Amino acid sequence: LELYMNRVYFGAGAYGVEAAARRYFDKPAAEVSVAEAAMLAGLVQAPSRLAPTRDPQAARDRAALVLAAMTELGFIDETQQATALARPAQLSRPQGPGTANYAADYVMDVLDDFIGAVETDIVVHTTIDLPTQRSAEEALNAELTEQGERFGVGQGALVSMRPDGAVRALVGGRDYSDSQFNRAVAARRQPGSAFKPFVYLAALEQGLTPETIREDRPVQFGNWRPENFSRDYRGPVPLRTALALSLNTVAASLGMEVGPREVVRVAQRLGVASPLQANGSIALGTSEVTPLELTGAFAAFANGGAGVIPYVIRRVETATGEAIYERREGGLGRVIDENAVAMMNAMMHETMIAGTGRRGGLDGWEAGGKTGTSQDFRDAWFVGYTATLVTGVWVGNDDNSPTRRASGGNLPLDVWTRYMKIALANDVPASLPGGGYWRAPEPREAPVAVSGEGSQISGVAGPPPESGWIPPSPQEPGLLGRLFGIY
DSSP: OHHHHHSBSTTTTTBHHHHHHHHHHOOOOOOOOOHHHHHHHHHHSSSSOOTTTHHHHHHHHHHHHHHHHHHTTTTSOOHHHOOOOSSSSOOOOOOOOTTTHHHHHHHHHHHHHHHHOSOOOOEEEEEEOOOHHHHHHHHHHHHHHHHHHHHHOOEEEEEETTTTTTTEEEOSSSSSTOOOOOHHHHHOOOGGGGHHHHHHHHHHHTTTOOOOOEEEEEOOOOOOOOOTTSSSSOOOEEHHHHHTTTTTHHHHHHHHHHHHHHHHHHHHTOOSOOOOOSSSGGGGGGOOOHHHHHHHOOOOOOOSSOOOOOOEEEEEEEOOOOOEEEOSSSSSSEEHHEEEEEEEHHHHHHHHHSSGGGGGTTOOOOOEEEEEEEEEOOOOEEEEOOOSSSEEEEEEEOOOOOSSOOOOSSSSHHHHHHHHHHHHHTTTTOOOGGGGOOOOOOOOSSBBBOSSSSSBBOOOOOSSSOOOOOOOOOOOOTTHHHHHTTT
16 A cells, blocks of 8 residues: 555646645645545545646545545544534645646656556656756746737647657646646647648649749639638749748648648648548648647658657656666658758748748747647647757637737747747757758848738738759659658
């Protein structure tokens, strides 16, 4: 029983009764009151659901059942029971949002998948870096405090990982003590234009290039008439400009050109596991995904084309140091041809230089990324990366209510930039993969409006400057499909 109590999960990231007593009541287990002991005992049945940080009333109700059982079995008398019921356990409010508990909960959720049933005390080594985790927490909360009310945004999430999928920071909400729902790994939300890179990658794999011209004009597919955010049209544009400016008409047309099923295949190949609907609107990000899987899919652009499976556990060992599990090198293998990676990075880098992500510049770093805003401004995303770090940010409301025009180019981009400047401080700047094929375009001097999606750049006369990208030889249509087993 003692061994069990020392390792069983009590919710809120607390593993073992000692950790639980300190987490909930800020005292050693030996000093808890009868009411506090009853609440702890009641958590074991369903720690995530009954955690007092998540549902205080459910925790108190369960504690009352424990107190009744203790009285019936003679461990306490009726007077002690009445006193404990009259004065139920009160939580010691933690200092700060405590979002590292989201990461701890995620570790506990996946631990059984690696080691199965645990019969001894164990030590789990994770990929989470605590200073990076704190930076992520502070960036998200600072921006939500400063801008959340203005934009009508109540919640947010952030996931940051190395290009190999090692999760360095995971923030599932703005305050764990208020809500334990882990939006970083469990909330499926519409990504909007942040899904467009999969559409453009599918097009490149069918022989198009960043310089391929497509018409930005009113389009209609059956009863569906996708429009640009700005409700205006730019005429003939190269694909790199269409992606940088997030033109909905071009993305929708490309999606129909390559086929919605192919867009779904590409997204799944890069690691998106949520159910995706292979219809025309998939090109504009109408199928829901989680921040973790979308960020993990973007890692393939940052690392040169290898698909990753995001991971948070490096090693599990016994109390004496004997390895039970140790992560080996692994992933999904190559999922993007190196020429296609170069082209995608060229286009998404232009998004950061002269497109909807222009506010997110990082001095000394080449970065790529994509903004995303769902219908009626219900979700706002920014997923961006350098050669050493990939970070995704989502903001919105838990009840799916519209925000006040929060879009990928404002609040989430500000969170991302604030965090990345700190998180990259000790990294050595490196070029994005494929840099030999392109160079960064010169920033345009025209004013940029980045409050929304789809042709949000105004005041730009004539076509944008050349990026300097040198296209590779055209690839045989369908070659990559055969290479990756997709038909």
